[in-house]
Each structure stands twice: as structure tokens, then as C-alpha cells.
Amino acid sequence: MASLKELRSRIASVKSTQKITSAMKMVAAAKLKRAQEQAEASRPYAARMARMLGSLASGSRGGQGPKLLSGTGKQDVHLLVVATADRGLCGAFNANIAREARRDIERLKAEGKTVKVLCIGRKGRDALRRGHADVIIDTLEDVSKPRPSFEKSDEIAQRLLAMYDEGEFDVCTLYYAQFKSAISQIVTRQQLVPFAAPEAEATGDEAQAVENKGMVYDYEPDEETILAELLPRNLAVQVFNALLENNAGEQGARMTAMDNATRNAGEMNKKLTLLYNRTRQAAITKELIEIVSAKEAM
Template structure:
């Protein structure tokens, strides 16, 4: 049985840990409210922009030749992986890494065997984990969450689009967590590039609308496609940010509860140990008194 001092030290240690997890839960809750507001404001805009792109491109698809719509045999693949910069958020990052590995295994096993699968990391945890597994990782925007704004995400999207247009990659996929609620995050593995008619129609089903275009459909579409991709990436990053804070809040809440349960057990052990020590001391005193009497 542990000594009283050891049990007391463990109680102090667990108490300190519980205070830290409570504080982290409160911080995550505050960040979650801001992140949730941001994503709720972004979703309607992103959805409407997607609908507009679908409607316009369906009529102009044969006339508009955009390098971002070029379908090539898939030889080189880029996977944009959105994770977090820090841990202590449960299985949030692990699930994204697993989903990425599963995507590679199911769709790009042949390309991976030739070393033609690269990772574009947004978030340090995914970059570190996938780099350890031997993948080539682009870390230019690994710390994007430290400067999260549309300008930074826009630059990342432009770099990805330029690499695809230049033929460096034949397909670009996006892996991220979509925020549903505090306890639930939905993993998405979406095709980012090239833009195809199938991708657009499966994402959004819109009613037929007759638009008057000024300037031409082609000019509008040439402007709309890059903007839509930038907004899509920005929304994915915001979704991941909100999901991260929700996952961290849930993890810290569970850790606080576990610490409370452990404290109950330790206090019970402490009381039993203390009672046993007192009983031993009493027996020693009684034994000593009897020896003196005899």
C-alpha cells in the first residue's frame, strides 16, 4: 500500500491537472463560439457561390476552357490535409490522418507506390504525422491557423491552383473535418481539382434559372471558378477550426470528469491508509503500555 505522503502528492497532482483541464475547456468554449459564428456566416455565402458556379458553368461549359477544369490521367496527386496545430483534442487529428491514409490506399495506391502522392499540410499535427510516414509534405502553410484569415487561405489556394494549372499535379483532394456540433465532427474527402460537371452537380442541385449575363458567361466563369475554389478552401479551414475547438472542449470536459473520479478514489485510499496508520500507532502504544506494566 502507498504511503500517506505518496497518496497526498498524487491528490495534489490530480487537483492541479483538473484545474488545467477546466481552464482549457473554458478557453476552448470561448474560441468555439467565435469559430462557430464565423462558419455559420460563411456557409450560406459558400453554398450560394457554389450554386451560382453550377448554374453558370452548366450553360457555358462547352465554351469555356479553364486550366482548372482540365481532366488528365492521374499520375501525380496532391492531398490537402487540414488538421490542428496542437493536440489535447481527442482523436481529432488521428482521424484525419487515418482518413488520408485510407484515401491513398483506396484511390491512389499505384501513385503512392511510385512516390507520386504529396501532402499539402494545413496544421502542424498532420504535417508531422504524415512526414514520419515518409510522404513528401509541403509545409509552406503548415502554421496557417496562427494567422487564420481569408488573405492567408487565398494565397494557399492560389499556390495549389497554379501547381495544378502548370501540370505539377493531375488531381487535388481535400481532407478536413466538418463541424456539426460540439461532440460530432464529420470527415470529408472532397475532390478539389479538377472541377468537373459531375462534381458540381453532385454537390448542389439547383433549380433552372435564366440569368442575364453582363459581361459574358465566359468572363464571369473565368472569374468565378478561382473565387469559388478559394472560398471552398477557406470554408474547409473554418470548419476544421470550429471542429477542433469542439473536440478540445469535449476532450477537456471528459478529462475533468475523469480527474474528479480519480480524486474520489485517491481520497478513499488516503482515508483508508490514514486510518490504518492511526490503528497501527494505537496498537504500538497499547503494546508498549502493556510491556511497561509487565
């Protein structure tokens, strides 16, 4: 059995861990509120952008269209943009995204495709480096610091566009976790290039989608010009959206994880204290018996 001194120091360490986790939980909760507001505020833009692109894309189908819309005609080189958090201690948040990406890397490799990975966030890189270090072309760190900004997302989008123009990939997919609530983030796989119209349901209003189907738009100045501007912009918006969702998701996941940790520490503390008191009592009883029996022997 552990000695009293050992138990005392265990209890002290569990208590201080509990203090740290509960502080982290509080911080995450405060950050979550902001991040969530930001993520929700950006949703209308992304949704309307998608709607607009959807109607444009369906209108110009059959025609040649820009390369971003129609693709390169090949599917040989896949670029996976894996957006995760920079920091850990947020439950399975990073692991879930990384697992999804890894599964796809393995699948694509098995199909004989060339895979390239661009990591946004340190934790994704750390997870994928084991086993797939050869395919990671770069890692962007601290993108969402102090908070996700549209400029940063635009930079990432510009970089993707430059790579696409150079013919460095054929298909680009973005991995991130969509924020549902503090306890649920859904790993989402979104194809960025070539543009894939999201289902009507994803934009939130089905009635709208139906209404839009029958509508024929006038384009000013013309379809190609608009598409040429809209498509790169959409890329930046999607990246921005992913960063925001991730940011909110990360804080949510951290809050939940730290809440659990705090609770577990409390439980452990209770158990250890009980054990400590028992041991103490046992020691006292033992001493008493020793004294009494010593007396009797005299």
C-alpha cells in the first residue's frame, strides 16, 4: 500500500491538474462564444455565394467554362488541404480530421494517384507525418491567430490558385470540422477544385433552391467574366469558412474535453482522499494496538 506521504503528494498533484483543466475550460468557453458568433455570422455569405455559383454553374453547363469549374480533365494528382487546430488538448478534434484525411490518402495511394497534402495547422501535420511524411508539401501554422481573418484565407486561396495554374494538381479537397455544437463537430470533406455545387440542403433553404431552378439570369457583364471573378473568390470564402468552423469547433471540443478532465480529476481526488483517510486510520489503529499489546505484555 502506498505510504501516506505518497498519497498526499498524489492528491496535491491531482488537485493542481484540476485547477488547470478547469481554467482551460473557462477560457475555451469564453473563446467559443466569440468563435461561434463569428462562424455563424459568416455562414450567410458562404451560403449565398454557393447559391450564386450553383445557378451560374448549372447555367453554363455544357460549355467550356473556366478551368476552375470544369477541371483539368484529369484526376491524377490530388491535393488534400487538411485544416486542423494548432494546439492539442481538445479531445479527438484533431485526430478525427486527421483520420479522415489519412484514410483518403491511403485510398488514393492505393488507386495509384499522386497525393499531395497541404496542412493548415500544426496538429494535422503532426498526425499525418507519421506514415505520410513524404506527401506533405507544406504546413501553414498559426493561421487562425489571433482569429481567422479573410486576408489570410485569401492568401491561402491565392496560393492554391497559383499551384493550380502551374498544373500542380487536378483535384483539390478541403478537410475541416463543421461546428455543430460544443460536443459535436462533423468532419467535412469539401471539394474545392473543380467546383462542385453543394446540395441545396446544405445552403439551408430548399424552397429557395427550387425557386431558383426555373430562373434564367441575365449576366452583367457576361457569364465568363463573372465566373472568372467569382470562382477564385469562392475559394477564399470556402477556406475562410473552414477556418472559422474549425476555430469554433476547436474551442468547443476543448471545452468539452476539459470539462471531462475536470470531472475526472474530481473523482480521482475523491477516491484518493478516501484511500488516504483509510490508510491514516489504519496506521493509527495499528499504533494503538501496538501500544495496548505492549502494555499488556508488561
